[in-house]
Amino acid sequence: MRRVPLALVLVCGVVLLVASCGWGRAADEGRMPGAPAGVTATAGSATSVHVMWNAAPRSAGVRTYEVYRDTTKVAEVPGAQHMVDVTRLRPSTRYAFTVRARDTAGRLGPPSAAVRARTPAVTAADRSAPTRPGKATGRAVGSRAAQLSWSASRDDRGVLSYDVYQGGVKIHSVGGNQTATVVTGLRPGGRYVFTVRARDAADNLSPAGAPVRLTTPGHDDGRNTAPASFTATAHRSGGAYYIDLAWDPPRVDGVITEYLIRLDGGTDSSLVWGGAPPSGRAHHSFYAGTAAGEEHRVRLRARLPDGTWGGWSAERTVTTGG
Structure with missing residues (x-):
């Protein structure tokens, strides 16, 4: 069998979801x-x-x-x-x-x-965004939480709320009169970069404040955040081959909407759910060309609700036409 590089092409909108079958109910039956x-x-x-x-x-x-x-x-x-x-x-x-x-x-x-x-009143023709939040600081509070604080933004009509981001993902929001918060649901041993943006009543967003970098104490080897029971197979349809993936999403505190798929050790592509992500076993297929006998290695990991990447799944090898 020969190994060849392949650019990963995701088939948009084709995600088959299989409902979970009552997991976690035994202890709470009735x-x-x-x-x-x-x-x-x-x-x-x-x-x-x-x-x-x-x-x-x-x-x-x-x-x-x-x-x-x-x-x-x-x-x-x-x-x-x-x-x-x-x-x-x-x-x-x-x-x-x-x-x-x-x-x-x-x-x-x-x-x-x-x-x-x-809800506040609409402010007519307000196109002026709040100023950037300043003097952002943060510290870990145990292994699964962080305390953040920042100085207030200024706005000609008033700041309505502050949004907290991690890894480009909005994970929290507080009122405009609040300049500190505690973010929970983090991982032990996780490295985080938080930013804060101010929002006014007209939905104008300020630039992000200075990043706050911190590491939670403890250790996480990634096994608890890796997709489980990962499988990869191939099928032929319409003269072409497709690689079929299936996995159980990590059990984490929050919703997973994005995965990174790595093909042949170096080609990465994102899979993003446009609607509700699966709560049970997930399935995805992508185009793998028209030649038989081509061997590929594939694995994936999830972007966690705290904005960081989880652990990699086991790597699987699949052969087209094999």
Whole structure:
């Protein structure tokens, strides 16, 4: 068999999701999830509110969280996700939000305590972004959290909120009167770079503040964040060969929407879910050319909810037409 380099071509939008089969339910059989605690709601603009919450009690069996504006359901997210931006709201309006957990058996738990947020008024023709946040500092708080602080931005109409980014991914949001926060869900021994951007009521974003670099104490060899049960096979269709991948996503606190696929030890390409990512076993296929007998090596890793890359899966070898 001969080994050849191959440019990886991802087939857009072709992702087959297989529903998980009740994982994590054995210990909670017959018990619905409890009400989520720690719910907060912060206006993100004149037409949006950022809602966050803690995992519901007995969260191992939670399939989804449902977010309600008053009595209307406005969002539904996977059970690993604990925040969402509620959009299409009215300016200068006060809203109440609650969160409910639905388990893998379809049972809907009780609502959380209601939290309230008021959207600000629309500011006409506001195209001026807030200034860059300054004097950013941070320190690890144990092995799984970091405390960040920064000096306030200035804006001609007022700063409405601050967004916290890690690795280019927005992971947190706080109100415009808050210049410090604690980011959780980090990994022991992880190296992080955080930045903060200010947002006004017209959704104008400031430039990112100075990066805050820190390392959490402890050690993580990557095994707990690597895709598991990874397989690679090939099939022929329409005169061409395709490589078929399947894996179990890492069990992490948050939602994984992006993977990096490495082919033949050096060609990398991103796979990004445009819709809801799989909570169970995931499948993906990509074009591998028309020649039979070509051998390829492939593995992948996930971009974790904290913005860092997880561990690599096991490497698999696959032969077209083999």
